[in-house]
Amino acid sequence: DVKVTQSSRYLVKRTGEKVFLECVQDMDHENMFWYRQDPGLGLRLIYFSYDVKMKEKGDIPEGYSVSREKKERFSLILESASTNQTSMYLCASRGGGASNSPLHFGNGTRLTVT
């Protein structure tokens, strides 16, 4: 079974702090994704990566950056956390073979910025 592990389940940070959210997958997947989930808005794509050191902006990249130095790890960085970044963050990965292979999600990190 594919396992996508997010380093923290709950995180509380202060406004202005630099925040790192880590995600690791164990299936050698090429594609990795960061979404945020908010009530009434569903899932919105922040960034994704289709290979090591490659990244693409999603729909809401402002205020975020990402890092993919190794294939199994995809980090989301909040350079200066703000209260409107309080949300549930979901990491996902997907193999690059069959174009319809499913996304595999981690259990999420609930971030609160105070």
Place this chain on the structure above:
Amino acid sequence: GNSVTQMEGPVTLSEEAFLTINCTYTATGYPSLFWYVQYPGEGLQLLLKATKADDKGSNKGFEATYRKETTSFHLEKGSVQVSDSAVYFCALKGGSTLGRLYFGRGTQLTVWP
């Protein structure tokens, strides 16, 4: 562009009732369509998928048929259980994208005994 619209919730049903959650889409090319489910406290997991027109995806008693003529992929189950209480997301993957999925806003389902 690509987008997914699904019916707003919450949906509340009694056990053994019939479930329909509507999903329609707009897409360029020939998309693949998915339903994901999120149980409380967990990430999303794939429930079923369909990759071409008239395909029917099914899993755990849930079904959805890819209807190109109505651009729809409605989720159905004949008899829901309390354990089906979750949030359901419709999603599409366009033919020309780099592997990203486009999600609907999710529909909360609560089933009472």
